[in-house]
Amino acid sequence: MSILPQNRQSPHPPPTTQTYCLPRQETLGSAPLILMRPPTRIEDLKAKPGVVVCQHCRHLVITETSPENGSCTYLGILALILAGVSSCGCCLLPLCMTSCKDIMHSCPNCQEDIGLYSRIKEKTYPVRRIDDPQEFR
Numbered sequence: 001m002s003i004l005p006q007n008r009q010s011p012h013p014p015p016t017t018q019t020y021c022l023p024r025q026e027t028l029g030s031a032p033l034i035l036m037r038p039p040t041r042i043e044d045l046k047a048k049p050g051v052v053v054c055q056h057c058r059h060l061v062i063t064e065t066s067p068e069n070g071s072c073t074y075l076g077i078l079a080l081i082l083a084g085v086s087s088c089g090c091c092l093l094p095l096c097m098t099s100c101k102d103i104m105h106s107c108p109n110c111q112e113d114i115g116l117y118s119r120i121k122e123k124t125y126p127v128r129r130i131d132d133p134q135e136f137r
Protein backbone atom coordinates (compact mmCIF):
# COMPACT_ATOMS: atom_id res chain seq x y z
CA MET A 1 0.00 0.00 0.00
CA SER A 2 1.48 3.28 -1.06
CA ILE A 3 0.64 6.80 -0.09
CA LEU A 4 0.12 8.99 -3.12
CA PRO A 5 -0.31 12.70 -2.89
CA GLN A 6 -3.84 13.68 -3.69
CA ASN A 7 -2.95 16.72 -5.65
CA ARG A 8 0.14 16.43 -7.81
CA GLN A 9 -0.34 19.87 -9.31
CA SER A 10 2.41 22.16 -8.13
CA PRO A 11 1.21 25.49 -6.81
CA HIS A 12 4.24 27.17 -8.35
CA PRO A 13 5.00 26.44 -11.97
CA PRO A 14 8.66 26.01 -12.74
CA PRO A 15 10.32 29.30 -13.62
CA THR A 16 10.71 29.84 -17.30
CA THR A 17 14.01 30.99 -18.64
CA GLN A 18 12.38 33.13 -21.23
CA THR A 19 14.26 36.19 -22.40
CA TYR A 20 12.58 39.28 -23.65
CA CYS A 21 14.09 41.02 -26.61
CA LEU A 22 12.99 44.41 -27.73
CA PRO A 23 12.64 44.83 -31.46
CA ARG A 24 15.52 46.85 -32.76
CA GLN A 25 14.01 48.56 -35.74
CA GLU A 26 10.37 48.95 -34.93
CA THR A 27 8.30 50.88 -37.38
CA LEU A 28 5.39 52.64 -35.81
CA GLY A 29 3.57 53.55 -38.98
CA SER A 30 2.35 57.09 -39.13
CA ALA A 31 2.15 57.59 -35.38
CA PRO A 32 3.97 60.73 -34.30
CA LEU A 33 7.24 59.63 -32.85
CA ILE A 34 9.03 62.19 -30.73
CA LEU A 35 12.49 61.01 -29.91
CA MET A 36 15.06 63.13 -28.18
CA ARG A 37 18.23 62.66 -30.11
CA PRO A 38 21.22 61.69 -28.03
CA PRO A 39 23.40 64.70 -27.31
CA THR A 40 26.25 65.31 -29.66
CA ARG A 41 29.66 66.45 -28.59
CA ILE A 42 30.16 70.19 -28.78
CA GLU A 43 33.05 69.58 -31.16
CA ASP A 44 30.66 67.84 -33.57
CA LEU A 45 28.19 70.73 -33.84
CA LYS A 46 27.69 72.11 -37.33
CA ALA A 47 26.19 75.32 -38.60
CA LYS A 48 22.70 74.24 -37.53
CA PRO A 49 21.32 73.95 -33.99
CA GLY A 50 22.22 70.72 -32.26
CA VAL A 51 21.37 68.81 -29.09
CA VAL A 52 24.17 69.12 -26.54
CA VAL A 53 24.71 69.12 -22.81
CA CYS A 54 25.53 72.73 -21.90
CA GLN A 55 28.91 72.87 -20.16
CA HIS A 56 27.74 75.83 -18.08
CA CYS A 57 24.34 74.76 -16.70
CA ARG A 58 24.56 71.00 -17.45
CA HIS A 59 21.15 71.00 -19.12
CA LEU A 60 20.32 69.09 -22.29
CA VAL A 61 19.49 71.85 -24.74
CA ILE A 62 19.06 72.55 -28.43
CA THR A 63 21.55 75.27 -29.19
CA GLU A 64 20.60 78.68 -30.51
CA THR A 65 22.77 79.81 -33.38
CA SER A 66 23.92 83.26 -34.40
CA PRO A 67 26.32 84.19 -37.21
CA GLU A 68 29.58 85.84 -36.26
CA ASN A 69 32.40 87.25 -38.34
CA GLY A 70 35.26 84.84 -38.46
CA SER A 71 38.29 83.79 -40.45
CA CYS A 72 36.16 82.81 -43.43
CA THR A 73 34.56 86.26 -43.48
CA TYR A 74 37.88 88.10 -43.48
CA LEU A 75 39.46 85.72 -45.99
CA GLY A 76 36.50 86.38 -48.28
CA ILE A 77 37.06 90.13 -47.98
CA LEU A 78 40.78 89.67 -48.63
CA ALA A 79 40.07 87.50 -51.66
CA LEU A 80 37.72 90.12 -53.10
CA ILE A 81 40.29 92.89 -52.52
CA LEU A 82 42.99 90.82 -54.22
CA ALA A 83 40.59 90.21 -57.10
CA GLY A 84 40.28 93.96 -57.52
CA VAL A 85 36.77 94.32 -56.11
CA SER A 86 37.33 97.16 -53.67
CA SER A 87 36.13 100.34 -55.34
CA CYS A 88 32.43 100.07 -54.63
CA GLY A 89 32.66 98.43 -51.23
CA CYS A 90 31.63 95.11 -52.67
CA CYS A 91 34.62 93.57 -50.95
CA LEU A 92 32.67 93.96 -47.69
CA LEU A 93 29.96 91.66 -49.03
CA PRO A 94 31.12 88.68 -46.90
CA LEU A 95 30.19 90.72 -43.81
CA CYS A 96 26.56 90.45 -44.91
CA MET A 97 26.62 86.82 -45.98
CA THR A 98 25.70 84.30 -43.31
CA SER A 99 27.29 81.53 -45.35
CA CYS A 100 30.65 83.24 -44.90
CA LYS A 101 30.32 83.62 -41.15
CA ASP A 102 31.18 81.38 -38.25
CA ILE A 103 28.27 80.19 -36.12
CA MET A 104 28.09 80.81 -32.39
CA HIS A 105 26.08 78.16 -30.53
CA SER A 106 24.55 79.43 -27.31
CA CYS A 107 22.45 77.88 -24.56
CA PRO A 108 18.76 78.88 -24.51
CA ASN A 109 18.64 78.02 -20.81
CA CYS A 110 21.52 80.01 -19.33
CA GLN A 111 22.26 82.21 -22.39
CA GLU A 112 25.97 81.30 -22.22
CA ASP A 113 27.98 80.69 -25.35
CA ILE A 114 28.59 76.96 -25.86
CA GLY A 115 30.80 76.74 -28.91
CA LEU A 116 31.93 78.56 -32.02
CA TYR A 117 31.63 76.69 -35.32
CA SER A 118 34.47 77.57 -37.65
CA ARG A 119 33.55 77.38 -41.33
CA ILE A 120 37.16 77.01 -42.40
CA LYS A 121 38.04 74.19 -40.03
CA GLU A 122 34.50 72.71 -40.08
CA LYS A 123 34.76 72.19 -36.36
CA THR A 124 33.15 73.68 -33.28
CA TYR A 125 35.37 74.98 -30.51
CA PRO A 126 33.86 74.91 -27.01
CA VAL A 127 33.62 78.28 -25.32
CA ARG A 128 34.99 78.39 -21.80
CA ARG A 129 33.49 80.71 -19.26
CA ILE A 130 36.00 83.47 -18.52
CA ASP A 131 34.11 85.34 -15.83
CA ASP A 132 34.71 82.69 -13.19
CA PRO A 133 37.32 84.21 -10.87
CA GLN A 134 38.12 80.84 -9.29
CA GLU A 135 39.81 79.64 -12.46
CA PHE A 136 42.35 82.42 -12.56
CA ARG A 137 43.84 82.34 -9.10
Ligand SMILES: [Zn+2]
Residues within 6 Å of the ligand: 054, 055, 056, 057, 058, 059, 107, 108, 109, 110, 111, 112
Ligand atom coordinates in the same frame (compact mmCIF):
# COMPACT_ATOMS: atom_id res chain seq x y z
ZN1 LIG B 1 23.36 76.44 -20.28
